[in-house]
Amino acid sequence: MNPAAAAPLRPGGTIAAENSPRDVVSYRFRNLLAMEPLTAEQILFLLDQSKPMQEIQRHPLKKLATLRGKSVALAFFEPSTRTRISFATAASRLGADSMNLQAESSSLKKGESLLDTVHTLDAMKPDCIVMRHSSSGTADFVARHLEIPVINAGDGTHEHPTQALLDALTIRDRLGNIEGLNVTILGDIQHSRVARSNIHLLGKFGCSFKLCGPAMWLPRELEQIGPPGCSIRRATCMEEALVDADVIIVLRVQQERMNEPALPTGEYVMLYQLTEERLKMARPGALVLHPGPMIRGLEIDPAVADGPQSCVLEQVTNGVAVRMALLYLMMGTPPEEPNGGGPAAENKFYRPNVT
């Protein structure tokens, strides 16, 4: 008698909560495509489930047999070293194997369609696909055509949900909570999936946002993408943006996704580099996060990157923990659907919440 089986299926989210025998509410996740559709409770659940995984990383022996015999397909259509290795490590720590698809050597270059490539991977029977792609909406698109769970490791400029989770975990560990914080995001926000996912996640906990960067990278519509009531303000001036900040997320300057005109490097450094001086304008002890890889001397002063307020290394460690938790939660036997189908049969699309 599973009330969750009757609940509607939404890609990007979950089947509703069910009570495990321990009377703790747990959530099942069909896919993890985006932060936007998740509730605060679901997010807290994911963060809590990441804690035992953080612990395992402190053991002398870091390998478990929990997901032994399971395999994760890492379908990275956009080059990435850190995220891919992070997921591969997460899989390996839990005893699962990973299958690797890398863009450079991929059949996509030979003209194979995305769907064909994914179906080919699927035919090798992985238990889960982790996907990164340079086009927005591709994780959703693929999830609609596959039965197995899909984790979005970054789709175009849309979302990077695991990044937001590991950022939240890092913030919570350092500051004790993620509620009501002032979060400043610096950089090319228009093209940043990290920014969007962070806004969607932290916005659900009453955080307010200041977005700072060159005007061409700060469209007005960004102020409306958070949940209702979420305060998001744009600022083209660092001083204004950093005042009262509890958390500063520094984005990298993305060569591969920028529109022309690119801002000359010297201009960017002069106006928007997070220097020690500028960091002082934020609250004392404000956290500095960066999704990596950093370009020292461009968006961030090396002294800040290596300073006591920088959380970049914890972010990486927490990244493995969060991804371990996700793989653990998503690689169970696929649930029995009352109508017998997976996302393809449901034909439901990811629909953004429009205020």
Next chain:
Amino acid sequence: MLWIKNGRLIDPASGTDSALEVLLNSERILAVGHFAEISHEVANRGGECEVLDAAGWIVAPGFIDLHCHLREPGGESSETIETGTRAAARGGFTAVCPMPNTRPVNDNASVTRSILERKASVRVWPIGACSKESKGESLAEIAAMKKAGIVAVSDDGRPVATAKLMRQVMDYCRSLDLPVIDHCEDASLAAGAVMREGQTSVRLGLRGMPSAAESLCVIRDGLLAKLTGARLHIAHLSTKDSLEFVRGSRMHGCQVTCEVTPHHFTLIDEDVVYDSNFKMNPPLASREDRDALLEGLADGTVDAIATDHAPHEPASKAVEFDKAPFGITGFETALALALEQLVHTGRIKLMRMVELFTTGPARVLGMARSIAPGQPADLTIFSTDHAWTFNAAESPSKSRNTPFDGREFKGAPMATIVAGRVVYRR
């Protein structure tokens, strides 16, 4: 001979809206009148005739679709003239104007002729290219194409590339008495965009084009039309700014006409999801734009409803949003959407809707369209309340790319008559 009985005749050209019957043969309409008069005519002409009972239905002049893509020659995997016109007939259209962006482009008389030679269920009035291969560099063989049978020119798929070329095309076409149809788009603003720029595009992380991408080009063309005195027709107009400019330019005596597609008066950018059936060009516009279009449809600024039926074989659309080709099909849902969005809501009268499908497009092409003795024997007979569900899989079109699959409608074409023959019957 064919006798259409018991229908409600709506003929915008004469302003008629009453219970009248029609007699026609394969060439023309023979008579319009009450039962007694028609019986008399039938008797006079030998007494043999088929009867179509149009009880409960509207009898209108044959609908004209000013804008569609039939893909043949070159794109037969997505559609052929045969399959496309069968779908058009199912949509109540008696004449369709296929755009020249075929392979090869319809930029010379022999391609035009080959199109006209194809088997088709409805009348095919091709639109020829403005420039050779629609590349926007030099003039196409417009006069020869006119002789072969084109009814207008366009480089659709793209805008006419430069103001200079547009001016030349307009001058030339004015002398040939051909309307110039433009797909208005500023290439630099639209480059790489896959939807309308706005709240939704920022949320979805998809590159958008601002509405100025269309309106800038509408303004360019309008001013050139004023300069040259040519007849300009704006294809698939989709923004408030474009509409206001058209309204304004008419006041200055320009001959500018425009069309709106059913999807542009039905859907908006907020409806877009990661499904390529919501990807078309011009993209779905803002709520404000759509509301302006609805007003323009009501107040006469908009001359015609055109489908921009753009079939793409399923495999080519089953890709990520960024990569998918632009376009959706449209023949079979056009009338139903017009009834749903415009008539059933009370925004416009039925007579006005019929105008948008008949005399409006006809006027753009410089011809007449009415139900009167001597006129071509093309009629569209439709119901305003027949309940049905659109099932894309049943379409005679080779393509399935529509956001309206499974949509329930009230009102549908019931019979389509071309040259006196019933080419579609529900």
Next chain:
Amino acid sequence: MRVVEKSQLMSATEVDRTLQRLAHEIVEKSGGTKNLALIGVRRRGVPLSQRIAQAMREIDGVEVPVGTLDITLYRDDLSKVAAHPVLQSSDIAFSVDDKDLILVDDVLYTGRTIRAAMNALFDLGRPRSVRLCVLIDRGHREMPIEASFVGRMVQTSNTEIIEVRLREVDQEERVVLVERVE
């Protein structure tokens, strides 16, 4: 499927007395408590281990560290469950190296839980010895596992279930034998 209570095996007082007795036994048979540590297996092994440690403190004056162990990730049946059980953290504040560990759990049945617990312990380090203390041993072992310290042995059939209810978790305290009924 319902469960029907067949009999009460232990009352609250009996549970308490048994835990006291077990605490004594452990201290007696451990040849010195210097390296002793208790590890409670979640869920109900945790309060049991804490109460045994408390008893050791009161009666024998001995201070023994207590840790908790979550064995979810070490279970051998995860591939068979539809939704993975909620994880809780283990919490062992001391190093297990060279310790004489006493695993504490409520019921010893097939032995699989203890097998998983040992895997978990050995991932943390290298204990000197591991022994097992359970409140109830109900037989039907599927692994070569034995408890050194047993509260009570109870013969059961496979359709029966032993429910240990503890005040810290269940708001009541007793051990009951229940049966699955179709």
